Every structure is written in structure tokens, then in C-alpha cells.
Amino acid sequence: MARMKFLCDADRCIDCNACVTACKNENEIPWGINRRRVVTINDGKPGERSVSMACMHCTDAPCAAVCPVSCIFSTDDGVVLHSKDLCIGCGYCFYACPFGAPQYPKVGNFGSRGKMDKCTYCAGGGGTEVSGSIEEYKKYGANRLAQGKLPLCAEMCSTKSLLAGDGEIIAEIYKERVLKRGYGSGAWGWMTAYKEGVAP
Amino acid sequence: MSSPSFKILAAILAVAIGASAIAQEKRAPDGAAAPDANAVSEQQLLQQESRIEGRIDIPDSRARVLIQPTGRRWDSFHEMTLHRVGAIVILGMIVLLGLAFLVLGRLRISAGRSGKKIVRFSAFERFSHWLTATSFVLLGLTGLNITFGKILLLPLMGASAFSDLAQIAKYIHNFVSFAFILGLILIVALWIKDNIPRQVDIDWIKQGGGFVKGKHAPAGRFNAGEKAVFWGALAAGVAVSASGLLLLFPFYGTNIATMQVAQVVHAVVAVLFVALILAHIYIGTLGMEGAFEAMGTGEVDTNWAKEHHDLWYVEKQAQDRP
Numbered sequence: 421m422a423r424m425k426f427l428c429d430a431d432r433c434i435d436c437n438a439c440v441t442a443c444k445n446e447n448e449i450p451w452g453i454n455r456r457r458v459v460t461i462n463d464g465k466p467g468e469r470s471v472s473m474a475c476m477h478c479t480d481a482p483c484a485a486v487c488p489v490s491c492i493f494s495t496d497d498g499v500v501l502h503s504k505d506l507c508i509g510c511g512y513c514f515y516a517c518p519f520g521a522p523q524y525p526k527v528g529n530f531g532s533r534g535k536m537d538k539c540t541y542c543a544g545g546g547g548t549e550v551s552g553s554i555e556e557y558k559k560y561g562a563n564r565l566a567q568g569k570l571p572l573c574a575e576m577c578s579t580k581s582l583l584a585g586d587g588e589i590i591a592e593i594y595k596e597r598v599l600k601r602g603y604g605s606g607a608w609g610w611m612t613a614y615k616e617g618v619a620p
Numbered sequence: 621m622s623s624p625s626f627k628i629l630a631a632i633l634a635v636a637i638g639a640s641a642i643a644q645e646k647r648a649p650d651g652a653a654a655p656d657a658n659a660v661s662e663q664q665l666l667q668q669e670s671r672i673e674g675r676i677d678i679p680d681s682r683a684r685v686l687i688q689p690t691g692r693r694w695d696s697f698h699e700m701t702l703h704r705v706g707a708i709v710i711l712g713m714i715v716l717l718g719l720a721f722l723v724l725g726r727l728r729i730s731a732g733r734s735g736k737k738i739v740r741f742s743a744f745e746r747f748s749h750w751l752t753a754t755s756f757v758l759l760g761l762t763g764l765n766i767t768f769g770k771i772l773l774l775p776l777m778g779a780s781a782f783s784d785l786a787q788i789a790k791y792i793h794n795f796v797s798f799a800f801i802l803g804l805i806l807i808v809a810l811w812i813k814d815n816i817p818r819q820v821d822i823d824w825i826k827q828g829g830g831f832v833k834g835k836h837a838p839a840g841r842f843n844a845g846e847k848a849v850f851w852g853a854l855a856a857g858v859a860v861s862a863s864g865l866l867l868l869f870p871f872y873g874t875n876i877a878t879m880q881v882a883q884v885v886h887a888v889v890a891v892l893f894v895a896l897i898l899a900h901i902y903i904g905t906l907g908m909e910g911a912f913e914a915m916g917t918g919e920v921d922t923n924w925a926k927e928h929h930d931l932w933y934v935e936k937q938a939q940d941r942p
Contacts, residue, residue: 431656437677459674459686467659471674473686482695488766489783490774506783508790510766511870515880516698518691520682528870531794602649603657611662612689 423498424541424565425587425614426574427594428472430605432581435460435470439573439582443474446542446572447561453523455539456573469605472582474573475500475521475539476613483513483522493546497565498587501546502536504559509533518612541584542571591618662687670877685876694880698887702767706891713895717902727908729924730836737919738936745810746918752803755796760894762789762796767887797864804857807850814841815850820931841932849900856893860886 435458443449443456456474477500484492484500491506492513511533513522524533544551545560552563564572574584583590591607595618598604607618647654665672671688741749765773765786774782821844827837829845837843842850863886866874874882904911910924925933 431659454678454680454683457676457678457683459676459684461665461672461674461686462660463675466655469659471686482692485695486698488770489779489786490770491779491783503779506779508783508787510790512698512883514682515876515883516691516695518687518689520685520688520876530868531790601657602647603654603659605659606662608662609687612687612692 422586423588424477424585425498425590425610426474426476426541426571427583427590427607427610427618429581429583429594429597430469430471430608431601431603432579433458433470433472434579434581436578438576438578439472442572442576443539446564447540448557449537449561450525453525453537455521455523455537457520471608472573472577473519473521473609475517475541476519476609477539477541478518478613479615482516482518486512486516488512491546495543495546497541497543499541499543499565501540501543501560502538503547504535504537504545505547507535509535513538519609539571541565542569587614594618682871682876688876690877690880694883697884698767702887702891703771705888706764706767709891709895710898713898717899717907720902721906724907726906729910729921730927731923733910733921734923736922738922738925738933738940739918740914740920740925741918743918746915748803748806748810749915751799752807755800755803756897758792758796759800760890760897762793763890764894765789766793794868797861797868800857801861804854804861808854811842811850815847817844817847821847836927836930838931839929840935841929843929845903849896852896853893853900856889856896859889860893863889 437458440454440456440458444454447455449455456472458470458472460468460470462468477494477498479498481492481494481500483502484490484494487502488510489506489508492500492502494500509524509531511522511524511528511531513536514520514524521538523537524535525537526532526534540546540560542562542564544556544563544566547556547559549556549559552566556563562572564570569575570584574582577583583593594604594607598618611617647657662672666687666689670690672686673684674686676684766789769782769786769789773785777785818840820838820840824837824839824844827835829837829843863882866879866882867886870879904915910921911928914920922933925936
């Protein structure tokens with residue numbers, strides 16, 4: 421089984437936000453929810469870098485561990501999914517997530533956040549809905565992985581900064597790039613998410 | 621430090637910093653200047669700060685945090701430390717109270733009941749107590765459910781039913797909290813003057829509160845043990861209320877780090893608070909004859925009052941018969 425991961429090569433990201441738009445369009449994300457976002461570090465200073473970030477689908481996902489109703493789990497592909505039927509909107513996954521991935525449809529006062537929403541790696545949902553069904557699409561978004569396709573954010577990336585796919589393969593691609601360029605600002609979030617970096 | 625040695629030190633430092641800057645500057649494989657190669661790296665940033673933040677187009681300050689590895693530490697607090705500490709403190713207190721019951725038994729009124737009653741708590745005092753008490757029990761059970769429910773109840777109930785229960789429990793916890801805060805304010809306003817520590821409390825503690833020798837130590841309206849519960853409940857109540865309000869209104873003047881701290885404070889203090897109140901419930905019901913009616917009907921037996929709160933009894937008699 422492939423272990424699916426994301427890798428953002430920040431030395432290639434141009435902060436175009438096409439990944440954010442692709443994600444919103446493909447999954448019909450409601451207003452106020454950003455499954456993917458681009459953060460710019462050292463904006464306007466020498467050495468500025470932009471990083472596209474969403475759920476990293478962690479190894480030993482902390483969100484899944486802290487969930488008080490155990491509605492978050494990892495699939496055989498290493499994709500972290502959750503059930504919106506079971507979610508109680510407590511917000512704990514947001515405190516545990518190293519990447520700010522969990523999103524909530526409402527502001528959240530008095531615990532009224534609504535059901536958590538996050539990147540599903542375009543792999544549908546973790547509920548009881550039939551894989552690829554319209555019910556699943558409405559609740560969780562696209563299920564591209566079942567069709568043999570990768571997440572659209574990575575597919576759309578104009579500079580091929582954002583890579584998705586089997587972790588070993590995308591790590592290899594990144595290593596080759598770093599060797600050829602002679603530099604690399606690192607596979608952002610990998611140590612935290614997967615407990616291993618990408619050593620060039 | 622304006623001596624020559626300082627100047628030498630400064631010079632060495634300057635050279636060292638300059639050398640390290642040169643050493644750190646990366647160049648392209650052909651030796652040309654490569655400004656991109658000297659960009660910020662994740663590792664450098666995480667060495668400087670506990671989390672990496674940047675600029676973002678989304679009008680949501682939370683989204684500015686790119687990586688916060690602390691999330692994993694909060695996870696291990698919540699799933700390891702809190703589970704262990706919570707279980708040890710709460711089960712430990714239950715075991716301790718069980719032992720106390722086995723060793724001391726129910727503390728009886730030594731002189732037996734006189735049959736005469738004296739008013740200990742007014743209706744409003746009892747209302748304030750039970751408002752706080754009921755809300756505390758609800759908050760305690762629903763709070764423990766968030767931490768231990770998935771271990772104890774989820775396997776019994778099944779995912780769907782447990783999720784419904786947890787959802788209801790969450791709303792009970794969030795809204796009953798206001799009743800608890802009101803009750804706490806009332807209790808403090810009513811009883812703070814009778815809970816100021818006095819000389820008699822030191823003697824009471826020295827004599828072991830009468831538990832050890834079986835002889836009652838003198839006490840006013842509240843003895844040192846009750847005062848400890850009062851001040852403990854006040855401190856814990858303020859801590860859980862303040863941290864709870866931060867959690868109830870997430871990210872108003874707080875960030876991810878302060879939200880995590882608020883949750884840690886809330887959970888740890890709450891577990892200690894539950895243990896304290898378990899002891900309070902024990903001594904007020906099972907542990908002592910004649911104690912519960914003080915909060916039940918508001919009236920206590922005069923012999924109970926003479927034994928446990930002799931100074932208050934004398935004072936009260938003087939008040940009632942001027």
C-alpha cells in the first residue's frame with residue numbers, strides 16, 4: 421500500500437493560491453472554510469518563502485488521538501479521514517493539529533462550531549456514505565483517490581511546488597530537485613507530521 | 621566593562637559572527653551567488669520560535685500559524701498525562717475516603733440527638749449551595765466524559781449513541797457553566813466573612829479536628845476543614861471559570877498557544893476540584909451524622925452544633941435570644 425503524503429517545495433511556491441482555489445472549487449467548500457491555505461514567511465524580506473499547507477495526514481495523527489468521540493482515523497493509504505455524523509464540534513482537533521488544518525463552519529462561541537471540516541486528500545469522507553456517492557460528495561467533497569486521481573491542489577500547481585502521492589516517490593523527487601539546485605528550504609512540516617525529514 | 625578586555629571580546633565576537641555568516645551563505649553549484657539558496661528554512665525557524673507564523677490573505681489570524689509542533693505536546697498531555705493524573709487523583713480520593721470510612725466509620729453525635737433544632741443555613745444560603753452543587757455535578761460528569769468517555773462509555777454504547785450523548789453533554793457543560801459561576805459568586809459573597817482564618821483554626825488543625833483523638837476541637841461557624849474547602853473551591857472555581865470562559869469564546873484575544881494553556885489549566889484544576897468535592901460530599905453525607913441536614917432542611921441538632929461548632933452555637937444562641 422502506498423503511504424500518501426503532501427510535500428510543498430517552498431523554493432518553487434509563488435503564492436498564486438491556485439491550490440486554494442482548486443480545492444474550494446473541486447470540493448464545493450462553503451464560505452469561511454479553507455482546507456488549504458498559503459502562508460508567506462518573512463514577507464517582503466530577503467529569503468521570503470511561501471508554503472501551501474493543508475492537513476498533512478500525519479503519522480500517529482494527534483487530532484485522531486485527542487478526539488473525544490474517536491471520529492478521526494487513518495485509512496490504509498495513510499489518509500486521515502473523519503465522520504461528520506459523529507463529530508461533536510468540540511474544537512480539540514484544532515488545538516492538537518500542528519498545521520491548523522481543522523476548520524469549522526461557525527464562529528464557535530458556546531461550543532457552536534458545527535461539524536469539523538478538513539482536507540480529505542480528495543478521498544471522500546470517513547462516514548457511512550457509499551464511496552463516490554453524491555451524499556458523500558455533499559458532506560465531504562470529491563473522492564478522486566477512488567478514481568485513481570491525486571488531490572486537485574497538487575495536480576493544479578503551476579510550478580509543481582505542491583506534490584502529492586506516495587511519500588517515498590515525492591520525497592525522491594524533492595531530493596533530486598535539491599541536489600540539482602544545490603539548495604532546499606526543507607520539506608515543510610515533514611518532521612512534525614511524519615517524524616522523518618527528507619535528507620538530500 | 622569598558623576595559624580593553626571587553627573590546628577584545630567584542631572583536632572576537634564580531635569576527636566569529638562574520639565568519640559564521642560567510643560559512644552559512646550557500647552558493648550555486650557553479651559558484652555563482654544564489655540568493656534563493658539562503659532562504660529561511662523550517663528547521664532554523666523552529667529553533668528560534670515554538671511555532672512558524674507568516675502573512676496570509678485569509679482574514680483569520682488563526683490561519684497565519686503555519687506549523688505549531690506544540691500540538692503534538694498538547695496531544696500527549698491530553699492523552700497520557702491527563703488520563704493518568706485524572707485517574708490517580710480521582711480514584712485515589714475514592715480509595716482514601718473508603719479507607720476513612722473503614723477506619724473512622726460514621727462520626728456520630730457523641731451526646732446523641734437532643735431533639736432540639738437550630739437554624740444553620742437560611743433558605744437563600746441553601747439555594748446558593750445547591751445551585752453550585754448541582755451545576756458542579758453536571759459539569760464534572762460532562763467534563764469527565766470528554767476525557768474518559770471514549771475509554772469507558774464508547775465501547776459500551778457504540779459510536780453513534782455515544783456521539784449523541786457527548787454532543788448533549790458538551791452543550792450541558794457549556795451552558796450550565798454560567799449557573800456554576802453565579803452560584804460561586806453567591807457562595808463567596810455569603811460566606812467569605814465566616815471563612816477568614818483565625819487563631820482557633822490553628823488550634824483546630826493542631827488537634828486534628830477531633831478526628832484523631834475523638835475529642836472535638838473548638839470551632840466557629842466554619843471549622844478549619846470547611847474553610848479549606850471554601851478557599852480551595854474559590855481558587856479552583858476562579859481558575860476553571862476563567863479558563864473555561866477562554867475556551868467558551870475561542871480565539872478572542874487568545875492564540876493557539878494560550879488556548880492550549882487554558883485547556884491544560886481547565887483540565888488539571890478540574891480534576892483536583894472533583895477530588896476536593898468528593899471529600900466534601902463524603903463528610904457532608906456518609907462521613908458524619910447530623911451534617912447533611914444543615915444543607916438539607918437548614919436546621920441542625922443543637923448537640924451536633926455544640927460538638928462541631930461550639931463557638932458559633934454560643935454566638936447564635938446569644939443572637940437568637942437578645
